[in-house]
Amino acid sequence: MQVLHKRLNLYIDPASYTFTPAEASAGARSLTIQRDSGEIVLNAPNVSASPAGQRSAKTIYGILGIISLTLTDYIIVLTGRELRGRLMGQDIYRATEYEILPVDPRASVQHPAHPVEAHLLALVRSHLDNGYFFFSYGWDLTRRLQAQWAARQSDEGKALWQVADDRFFWNKYLHSKFIDTTTADPNQDLSSYILPIMYGTFDIRSAYVNGYHLRLCLISRRSRYRAGTRYFRRGIDHDGHVANFNETEQLVLVDPKLNEGRSTSDEASTKLSFVQIRGSIPVFWAEVNNLRYKPDLQVMDYPDTANAMRKHFEEMISHYGAQDLVNLVNHKGHEQPVKEQYERYVAQLGLPDVRYEYFDFHTECRHMRWERISLLIEKLQSDLTKNGYFHLDATSTEPIQVQKGVVRTNCMDNLDRTNVTQAAIAKWTLNRQLRVIGVLKDDDSIDYHESLSKDFREMWADHADLISIAYAGTGALKTDFTRTGQRTKSGALEDGYKSVMRYLKNNYFDGPRQDAYDLMTGVWVPRRGPSSALFLIIDSRPLIIRSVPYLAFLSVFMILAGLTLPRTSQYSLFYYFLIWFTLFALSMAFIFAHGIDYVSWPRLLPPTEVIHYHGSGFQSARKGRGIGIPALDVGKLRSGAGAGAQWLAKGRKRAGSKLEEIEMGTKKRLD
Template sequence: MASLNPFRDINVTASETHYTFRSPSTPDAPALVVARPSGDIKLTDSPKPGGKRVTSIAGILGIIKLRLDKYIIIITKAQLVGRIRGHMVYKVLATEFLPMRERQLHDADEDLYLTLLRTHLRTGPMYFSYTFDLTNSFQRQSAADLAAPLWQRADDRFFWNRYIASDLIDLRSSNPAVDPYILPTFFGFLTIATTAINSTPCTFILITRRSRHRAGTRYFTRGLDVAGNAGNFNETEQIIVLGDSAGGLGGHGFSAQNLSPANTKSSLDSEQAQVFSHVQTRGSIPVYWSELNTLKFTPTLQIKGIDHALPAARKHLSEHIRLYGETHLVNLINQSGREAHIKAAYESAVKLLTPAPSEHQESSFVTPERFREIAPTGTAAGGLLDRLYYVYFDFHHECRNMQWHRAQLLLDKLPLGEHRYFHSVGSGHMASVKSWQTGVVRTNCMDCLDRTNVVQSIIARTVLAQQMIDAGVIPPGTNTAAYTNFEALFRNAWADNADVVSRAYSGTGALKTDYTRTGVRTKAGAIADASNSATRYIRNNFADGPRQDAFDLFLGVHLPSPSTGPLRLSTDRRPVLVQAVPYLFAAAAFFLLAALLLPRGAAPQPLPIGVFALCWLGVGVWAAGFLVRFGVLYVKWPVLNPPQFCVEAVLKAGKEVERDVVVGRWVAGGGEGALKGHRVRKSVFGIEKLEEGKKRIE
């Protein structure tokens, strides 16, 4: 019978005809053989001899097919980050690509694909365990079928390498012995620390799992898709384990070179250990909306009709209630300015979906709307959606000047006590569940980052205090913030979590984490926030396109097509004159500064310096105006699977440039076209929509 858990140790042997993977600690298990160059996989008890041992690895992430070749992605180095109930948990530190072809073929597109994947794996925090299901909360694990292999118990939303593991999963239908070669990982944040609260030893764990559905970067994955998946959807679980000290590192570090069974054994101090778990979620506002980068600091907000978004919103919210129970939607965006439009769209969708909705509004001295609540009436009967509640909180005004303690006003509107939390005693089949979490808070702001982090950490502290009071660890009426050492750990864990979630989505750490860490706003924190804001602007306009391509490639949203001719994905197809405008602007700025600052000689000049400066001033003003008008042509868009609103914006800007009185005659000829036999919707202005590589529907 095949092992239910993945192999901890795998040796790789390579030859000209095949790769062989085998666990030296399980010699009776069949070997996994991948044929070269076809990439066909099989299990065999008697693999062909020969070849050389390449390395000992921590696991196989999966197999991916690019344009010219297939590659096996292996984990060559992993770091132990702690133990959860005695189960070792690791972070992926290094990976390697094993090509199918002995003599690799190279072209610009294949190299671009590999660069995108390597960057994604190097920068994306991914975690795994050989014996513990990290993709599911403790509550969902309590109902899992422990007779199923680990990968089958994984939550499909958070099984980050599910797409590239599909070849191994497909083999499983004919040979279950492949199970130990399938290693599920999740993308997100994880911290484990042994600590104490009021002299009671405990293990503190914080996990944030990012959904692989509609994953991507800040401005390219807003709102919902047609399947009801929300951009930047994360599930955060806070866990306290009492009576189990097997949570820390124990002074040992591990890598793929020393992951042996002898090094991974651990035991619980007590079978009566108690687990307290609480889950929150965050996700983009569940309607059809986007923000179009135009090089301006504030992108252009676009909202599609609410009626069109209702089916997707119903799917998303119904599934959320099915998975988590009663759902309170907490909305933290501004009620004025540009954010007011998306707030109105969100509330319209909620009112249309909520059966027999009742609405309540509460004002303050500053604004007419401190709170807005939408709830089903007591007689409503709308299926799952009669468990949907909406709470708008004017975070911007109520918590201005870093008065985040005023978020307590919001907590008074949330039935956290009724939602309860998960509590179990014991482990494995002997565990006894004492309490279930029956509801969850789904929080959002515009990006689901900075304001969302603040509110989630406050909710987490409130629930944690109630858990510890119920457990008898702290006296009634007190809070864990009174215990200095634990409070520092708690603050830093939530600040680190905020940074990781923000970095994956926006490219920088979260804002205002100095306050989260210390409870005090500092000058250094303000400077760091200014730096992060500037960095976000640069990355969101000039670096997020390739990052989005990396998400789409790794997760199977874009499927490279085996083509006979190059696609030249990295080629800039904008007219040379359009490409040259930023350089003209830079040259104008340089020559103007030179005219103003450099010393002037006594000899007569063939061109008066004033005329020279005036000419370059004219060039600079024209170039600046061109960049402002046609900023969308200078954004680094995704090229593998560009969002439709990006394609439309670039095509529209291209047509406007063609009508420009200065450069129009030099750039005419864009529009629809074809590329090397591939049907392409493209413009000479640098963005295209390949019909190959559409989103894979599993």
């Protein structure tokens, strides 16, 4: 496999950026990016940096790619990394610090020349600062062990980016210019500078069990397709990609039996891998935020629903083999329509390698009886045994066993119930694996080995938290059971706090977070000229919608003033408080009646088609959408009275005619 540069020196001058390998080897070639044209050039071997270039004080640990915004391109480089462990003899790092370099020498990252550019740069920074990105210079983190073993011959001589799993190559869009240059001209092979990163989780821990040294590793890989936040990315798209898709691999590396305390090499004699997947229910559905705790549920019965679901399952079968679909949503109430739509289309498709298993998690495990998850495992046991796991032993040239299928688990968010279920399945499989290879006896269990059991619980709980933070904005619920094996009242109270924080973040903060996902993965591509994206900084809501919150704040201020300020007369304040309490109550009633207009919606790709959908399917009570607002055409879909959030579409149409003087000022400063 081609070698990636682990450290780079950066030389900056007004005409170019030049990256040179810090650990120079024979034939090493530096990389220059011309700042006037954006041209990427791989220099001849042993060509030094430009004498006029000033060397950056920071060491560069990799180039994450180039992103184009409305004024110029920006190079994103990695300036900080944290070693998280070693896997298969290779160091695994988490990216911790970044620097954004403007290609145009007249542009400034700290003081952008236009508010639109400043807004987009803020999205880039927030995504980098809040994401969990992992990478290795010598091991492909994007592919599970079985896939790498199967492709070991075809991978010979290829670069990491060429063999990476396209779904989990998170910065592939950012590296598109490097990849295009490499593909177009073999003499300009930039592979040594293309560093694939994975968005997900990584944890590896050592343990000693019955004289064996084990390393337990947990990796979760998040798909870059249909990526986003909890309420703004649900269900499936027309290409068969589902929201919040994660592949989770549990690895067990076992060394030969030895005396406890002795060090071992990185190469284990036995390698075990078990993979599970999760993803949103693969039908077209959404939950429309309206400031209420339970958003409006919308199930859209499009003509190509069956075709989209078929694409999804065929892709899953091609990657993993047979599918056991475990559905954990409630059988009644708010979640029932999504369950019924899912079951209807699974039955309609009738795919031979797809088996559906429903488990009413909340009913079966009510009153904190979480141990009843064993009932589901009993139903899956025959398939878990048949589909198996990947088992590679140093004494054999071929695998002892390969995994022939996976369990695909979902609840409503694919977070809390899914985490508990996947952890239970992983524990059952780990016990089985260790018994097969002789680490545990038939009557033994990891529960009887406190150190291993504790590490297992903590790894799965941390993994659950990180996936939940990426999707919902808070740690996962029910992790007290994952960490301790018991459901506690303090855990329930903590879950209540997390639920409140999820409500606040999902309604008031997730719009920009979704925009950052769409920008960084290339779902939305900026055009040159800030006027094309002025809708990002314009509040297009009607004046009355914008003004009512200020009236509510004023009412609160006046009420507090009446309660705290010293009085200068003996007159009753009854009517004073009556007026301001009435104004506050009316303001809040108006806000919740038009709640959809106060949600922090994504601006780059607003979900107008979902909000204004009136086709076949299921629609819950359309709360918080106002009363008597005129209908708005959105493509061929027409909304009814009180559709709400009409400004999302109108603002984009009017954006080009506003703030023209700002753009003119920008052009003057850059010229």
